[in-house]
Amino acid sequence: MSDNTPSDVILDRMMALHPKVIDLVLDRVWRLLEALGHPEQKLPPVVHLAGTNGKGSTQAMIRAGLEAAGHRVHAYTSPHLARFHERIRLAGELITEEHLTAVLDECYAANGGETITYFEITTCAALLAMARTPADYTLLETGLGGRLDATNVVEKPALTILTPISMDHEQFLGDTLAKIAGEKAGIIKRGVPCVVGPQPEEVMAVIEARAVALGAPLLAYGQNWHVGEEHGRMVYQDETGLLDLPLPNLPGAHQIQNAGAALAALRHLNAGDAAFEAAVTEAYWPARMQRLKEGPLVEIAPKAELWLDGGHNPAAGEALAAHLARLPRRPTHLICGMLNTKDAGGFLRPLADHATSLTAVSIPGEANTLPATETARMAQKSGHRESEAESLADALRSITAEAPEARILICGSLYLAGHVLRRNA
Structure with a gap:
């Protein structure tokens, strides 16, 4: 039904x-x-x-x-x-x-x-x-x-x-x-x-x-x-x-x-x-460096510091990089999914110096998703240590198996952010 x-x-x-x-x-x-x-x-x-x-x-x-x-x-x-x-x-x-x-x-x-x-x-x-x-x-x-x-x-x-x-x-x-x-x-x-x-x-x-x-x-x-x-x-x-x-x-x-x-x-x-x-x-605006503190995705990575951001263009990449630079030092791992209409390299390049790794995912249910393999390829060209995962949950498990207390930032698209918020509800 x-x-x-x-x-x-x-x-x-x-x-x-x-x-x-x-x-x-x-x-x-x-x-x-x-x-x-x-x-x-x-x-x-x-x-x-x-x-x-x-x-x-x-x-x-x-x-x-x-x-x-x-x-x-x-x-x-x-x-x-x-x-x-x-x-x-x-x-x-x-x-x-x-x-x-x-x-x-x-x-x-x-x-x-x-x-x-x-x-x-x-x-x-x-x-x-x-x-x-x-x-x-x-x-x-x-x-x-x-x-x-x-x-x-x-x-x-x-x-x-x-x-x-x-x-x-x-x-x-x-x-x-x-x-x-x-x-x-x-x-x-x-x-x-x-x-x-x-x-x-x-x-x-x-x-x-x-x-x-x-x-x-x-x-x-x-x-x-x-x-x-x-x-x-x-x-x-x-x-x-x-x-x-x-x-x-x-x-x-x-x-x-x-x-x-x-x-x-x-x-x-x-x-x-x-x-x-x-x-x-008092302003509230989800998926803009939003800290996820509870929900099914947080339960997969209970010791990690989990963040979500929907930025997806070069200026957003620079703003995210500047914010990460100001946070207390902690290994930061990105999970990234993007649309094929966006400048993936322009978004990813500023983040390379601030990320320990990047795991590429496709955006579920989105016809214009950039395939994970292509996001990974662009990440590698932009200076990231990259890998791919079949799903968001797989990406979280893979990162926390290596670094259970890592900072994890899910980023690259508002459509991915929407999927995260529905999945984590």
């Missing part, structure tokens, strides 16, 4: 509406939104986020801050890890199965069998649910890019945010940083302020040019706000003044920069003092 819920059945049906998983145009979205009565025009004030890395963490911090200040917050993110419902949060709560099934059904019917991608139609369903549920703010995270992303349909958001931009999704967004930046900066709107996280020079030049053309004020890292670690605390400063806060509860030095962007956003939204500390101490 199938474990599928009614929403799973509808989601499966939606997968068949377009032969391509990704097809970046907005015509199909506009058509469906019109058929639904334009829910994108009826949302609570929108904060729209784009970038290569840090979107989800930054959104989670903004949400934690706004909620601590007493606001009801919608949030839309992708991809999900364990269940689709994670993508849609209505006034602070994950969408219920009944509500999700109803809006998916309504969108499927309104679409009338026309061609539309899975992400487009499910984004329309999220916007419909959010437009009908009272809240104070809507946090929208782009799926891919920005200019032609299905979320880029709000004419006048309250604020836009660009987290760090680097090379990723080149087959869709362009083969240079400037082209990718041009796509991501497509969320900047006329006259709407834009918070900008740390960026390479060529990216910043593209963002500044678009902002000038649209008269959009920039609140940029290093110019309008500064953030860093001092004496084990996080110090944030802008023209309003200085904030001395605890370090973010989301691990990694890169989270200090994400927290800075979140604080810049909260300051702009006049969220109040209660929001600032909550943003850095």
